[in-house]
Amino acid sequence: AGILLLEPGLMKKIAFYGKGGIGKSTTVSNLSVALTDMGYSVMQIGCDPKADSTINLTKGEKIPTVLTMMSQKGSGITLDDVVFKGSGNVYCAETGGPKPGCGCAGRGIITAFEQLELLGIYERYNPDIVIYDVLGDVVCGGFALPIRKGYAEEVYIVTSGEKMALYAADNIQQAVINNSSRGYAKVKGLVLNSRNIPNEFEAVNEAAIQMKTELLLKIPRDSIIQEAENHGMTAVEYAPQSEISQAYRKLAKIVAGETPE
Numbered sequence: 001a002g003i004l005l006l007e008p009g010l011m012k013k014i015a016f017y018g019k020g021g022i023g024k025s026t027t028v029s030n031l032s033v034a035l036t037d038m039g040y041s042v043m044q045i046g047c048d049p050k051a052d053s054t055i056n057l058t059k060g061e062k063i064p065t066v067l068t069m070m071s072q073k074g075s076g077i078t079l080d081d082v083v084f085k086g087s088g089n090v091y092c093a094e095t096g097g098p099k100p101g102c103g104c105a106g107r108g109i110i111t112a113f114e115q116l117e118l119l120g121i122y123e124r125y126n127p128d129i130v131i132y133d134v135l136g137d138v139v140c141g142g143f144a145l146p147i148r149k150g151y152a153e154e155v156y157i158v159t160s161g162e163k164m165a166l167y168a169a170d171n172i173q174q175a176v177i178n179n180s181s182r183g184y185a186k187v188k189g190l191v192l193n194s195r196n197i198p199n200e201f202e203a204v205n206e207a208a209i210q211m212k213t214e215l216l217l218k219i220p221r222d223s224i225i226q227e228a229e230n231h232g233m234t235a236v237e238y239a240p241q242s243e244i245s246q247a248y249r250k251l252a253k254i255v256a257g258e259t260p261e
């Protein structure tokens with residue numbers, strides 16, 4: 001463990017948003033492990049009906065979701081039913097979602113958050129950093145919850161140079177602005193998860209300027225991610241010396257407030 005940069009006892013809560021499939025969960029899981037390598041205790045909460053945010057922290061196996069356990073156990077639900085220690089001792093939880101075609105995914109996030117808070121999740125585990133991994137295709141009130149009511153203070157937007165990803169990025173920023181009176185979330189910047197399309201860096205950099213925010217870093221596209229996934233692992237554990245793992249460690253330094261050159 002290195003020197004802890006964040007003030008001890010002060011829980012830092014951040015949210016990662018982005019279009020579905022853009023690489024949020026991959027980025028967040030690698031970031032979580034990189035942060036634990038720096039000595040921080042981390043909690044990762046998946047807020048996507050896909051419920052696979054933490055799958056590569058738990059050996060490729062999905063954990064039961066808050067909404068599933070609520071429907072099975074009702075008021076008998078406990079934190080032990082829904083919080084699991086994964087790689088690097090990251091505390092893993094998934095909100096889950098309604099059955100396809102039934103109910104509302106955004107409403108589900110609200111229900112799951114209320115339940116976790118009622119059970120005292122933050123008090124019991126008291127992590128240094130909480131990371132919400134949130135689907136950003138639709139930023140309705142439910143999906144916007146992590147940036148409201150003081151949940152997350154910083155928002156990181158994962159995007160590629162593709163139009164639809166940048167469109168989602170812009171929507172997410174709008175949501176932060178529209179909710180600015182209800183919480184204290186700020187957009188920290190864009191994380192470019194490369195798709196290797198032509199002029200990708202320039203496109204995302206231009207978008208960052210338009211959005212009056214920053215392009216924080218570029219994560220390369222690397223098949224090591226798929227190899228690591230096949231082992232139910234993050235790249236940071238599977239190939240710690242790889243270029244992509246170094247990018248994730250750089251992101252960890254940014255999140256911890258130790259901005260690299």
Ligand code: ADP
Nearest residue numbers: 019020021022023024025026220221222223225
């Ligand atoms: P999201 O959480 O945004 O829906 P995921 O993190 O699940 O997206 O990523 C979708 C897929 O894209 C993953 O299964 C992973 O294989 C792949 N992927 C994500 N980032 C990278 C990358 N930098 N290099 C290679 N593959 C990636």
Ligand code: MG
Nearest residue numbers: 024025048053
């Ligand atoms: Mg995901």
